[in-house]
């Protein structure tokens with residue numbers, strides 16, 4: 001099965017590699033938390049059009065479908081479909097979760113070979129499970145960092161809040177079996193790179209076709225303003241690491257002309273990075 005038009009964005013990367021962005025619904029996050037250490041006067045103008053009366057912003061759940069001659073990779077799974085009504089309301093969850101979103105893009109979830117997750121926070125790993133708690137991608141390797149599983153199922157109360165441990169335990173066995181250590185090629189042309197920062201075992205995913213490379217930096221680069229390496233969220237568990245690894249990844253993306261896809265941007269999720277004084281700037285395609 002090939003990727004049909006009608007997805008949010010798709011591109012031919014050359015050499016038989018194709019990529020499509022599939023948005024698995026949206027949720028809402030507190031704006032102040034998203035801007036972390038940045039004072040309000042510096043960011044309020046950027047979100048004046050989208051902030052609501054509760055001070056929250058719309059966050060898309062961006063997933064990537066990658067088709068290569070060596071296999072099909074899904075990057076990220078969103079929140080999934082197992083949240084109860086109370087949770088849906090509290091987190092402002094709307095729109096189709098990953099399984100129906102994939103199907104309407106013409107993609108059979110049963111044919112995914114690898115599910116790569118930037119990290120295991122609830123809004124990235126929730127879609128690993130179907131509504132009945134079984135594996136949503138039954139034949140797929142679950143490729144998150146081994147270190148991320150250790151952090152996710154650990155007992156540090158500061159780190160636990162962003163992980164849904166009960167849900168992760170349902171898929172834990174596949175998680176350990178498919179886990180990645182450091183940098184690894186998942187299928188030819190698709191590489192996971194451990195970064196840490198946003199979470200202890202966070203990873204970036206780089207997709208290389210013959211003609212074009214796409215970088216997906218997970219929640220190190222969720223919205224356009226995250227292009228400033230020092231603008232990290234309060235959700236970042238290891239913020240100083242985030243700043244350091246963002247500088248390295250962004251420099252590489254500029255030098256090698258990568259297309260980048262943002263993890264939580266609804267309207268302009270695809271673009272390029274440009275160097276800008278002591279920081280970077282995101283330019284939508």
Ligand SMILES: [Zn+2]
Pocket residue numbers: 121123124219263264
């Ligand atoms: Zn996230």
